[in-house]
Amino acid sequence: MPSHQKLEQHGVRIPGWILLLYVIGIVYGSLIPFELRPHTFYQALDQFIHIRFLDLGVVSRADWIANILLYIPLGFLTLGWLSSVAGRARLGAGLVIIAAGFSSFVAFSVEFTQIFFAPRTVSINDLIAEHLGSVLGIVLFLAVRKPVSDGLRHLSTGGHRALVALLSLYA
Numbered sequence: 001m002p003s004h005q006k007l008e009q010h011g012v013r014i015p016g017w018i019l020l021l022y023v024i025g026i027v028y029g030s031l032i033p034f035e036l037r038p039h040t041f042y043q044a045l046d047q048f049i050h051i052r053f054l055d056l057g058v059v060s061r062a063d064w065i066a067n068i069l070l071y072i073p074l075g076f077l078t079l080g081w082l083s084s085v086a087g088r089a090r091l092g093a094g095l096v097i098i099a100a101g102f103s104s105f106v107a108f109s110v111e112f113t114q115i116f117f118a119p120r121t122v123s124i125n126d127l128i129a130e131h132l133g134s135v136l137g138i139v140l141f142l143a144v145r146k147p148v149s150d151g152l153r154h155l156s157t158g159g160h161r162a163l164v165a166l167l168s169l170y171a
Contacts, residue, residue: 014080022077023106026070030110035118044115051111053124067129068136075103075137083145091145096138103134 039047079099083091107130114120 013084014077015084016081019077019081022073026074026106027110027113029070030114031117031120033119037116037118039116044112047115048112048122051122051124051127064125064129067126068133071103071107071130071133072137072140074106075099075134075139076141077137078102078134079138079141080145083141091142096142099138100134103137104131107131107134 079091079095082095082099086092086095107127111122111127111130114122
């Protein structure tokens with residue numbers, strides 16, 4: 001089967017290694033400067049259960065926006081990878097729920113792990129922003145999946161439409 005027919009049939013293909021690298025980047029960026037705080041697991045769990053909603057000052061608002069922007073690609077890449085693995089032309093609600101669940105797992109895991117690292121701050125605000133970003137990424141994937149797939153198909157066929165597709169994807 002020619003590659004453009006595979007794209008038309010399955011949509012955008014996102015390799016799992018890209019998703020894995022992105023998750024590693026989230027974890028790394030969320031834990032630096034790696035100053036360990038000694039806590040037992042149960043102390044950390046108790047602290048996590050009682051995390052607070054922080055008053056958002058100017059700096060906190062910027063951090064909140066950064067968390068949203070950080071998790072948009074996570075939702076996008078997760079749903080993209082799942083749709084690649086499933087090999088379906090249509091995305092089902094099940095894949096969307098799995099993508100949201102995985103993104104939520106990453107958000108909760110990173111926030112919990114931050115308890116063990118100074119000077120990281122764990123808050124409800126961060127969890128809300130991370131979940132919002134993930135949902136936006138999932139919605140973005142659903143919105144651009146067909147146009148991106150069409151653009152990639154046009155790229156593989158060449159000609160004027162390939163140039164238009166290339167410029168559109170670039171933009």
